[in-house]
Amino acid sequence: MAKAQSNSSRIYVVGIALTLAALFYVLADTLTERIVNQGDSAVAFSIKSDQGREISLKNYPGKVLVLNFWASWCKPCVDEMPSLNEFSKRMAKEGVTVVGISVDHDEAKYKKFLKDANIAFDTYRDEKADISAAYGTYKYPETYIIDTQGKVIEKIIGEKFWLDPNVINSIRRLL
Numbered sequence: 001m002a003k004a005q006s007n008s009s010r011i012y013v014v015g016i017a018l019t020l021a022a023l024f025y026v027l028a029d030t031l032t033e034r035i036v037n038q039g040d041s042a043v044a045f046s047i048k049s050d051q052g053r054e055i056s057l058k059n060y061p062g063k064v065l066v067l068n069f070w071a072s073w074c075k076p077c078v079d080e081m082p083s084l085n086e087f088s089k090r091m092a093k094e095g096v097t098v099v100g101i102s103v104d105h106d107e108a109k110y111k112k113f114l115k116d117a118n119i120a121f122d123t124y125r126d127e128k129a130d131i132s133a134a135y136g137t138y139k140y141p142e143t144y145i146i147d148t149q150g151k152v153i154e155k156i157i158g159e160k161f162w163l164d165p166n167v168i169n170s171i172r173r174l175l
Helices: 002-031 075-092 107-117 130-135 165-172
Strands: 046-048 054-056 064-070 096-102 122-125 142-146 152-157
Touching (some): 075 107
Parallel strands (some): 064 096
Antiparallel strands (some): 046 054, 064 142, 142 152
16 A cells, blocks of 8 residues: 555656646746747738738738838938838839838827838838737847748848848849
8 A cells, every 4th residue: 555655646746747847848938038030930910001901921922021120219220211212112023022110109200200201111000019029129120031931031130221232132032
């Protein structure tokens, strides 16, 4: 009888240990910051445009997507916008789509910036920064180049001059 009790005690202790290990794994996984890097699949997102249109990653099948996170209060973002805007106009005919996701909290400042800068590409306001958080983006501007298969080909942290011939040629190679 003592031997049976000893075996059941061991089974009980092993069960508790496995349960605790699983619990620690789940906790560690939820506390780990998600960061999307080169080679990862792009994170699916869905956001409502200023015009009320629902936009998601699925809207761009077979296209190269330049996904830019920005804010009107971010000086490097503002400095980058003219070249990104011109890049979007030039590359749209070739199958490249630029989408800007702003993390502006102030809708009036966001809309004023769009009007003043005459932005030609689709841009949306994600005031809670849910989408940028899903990508692990907390520094702006940050841009993800996503290929026609939905893979992140490049992650660009900081301002970029989008009209540089090397940049344009590297994007064209993805088409």
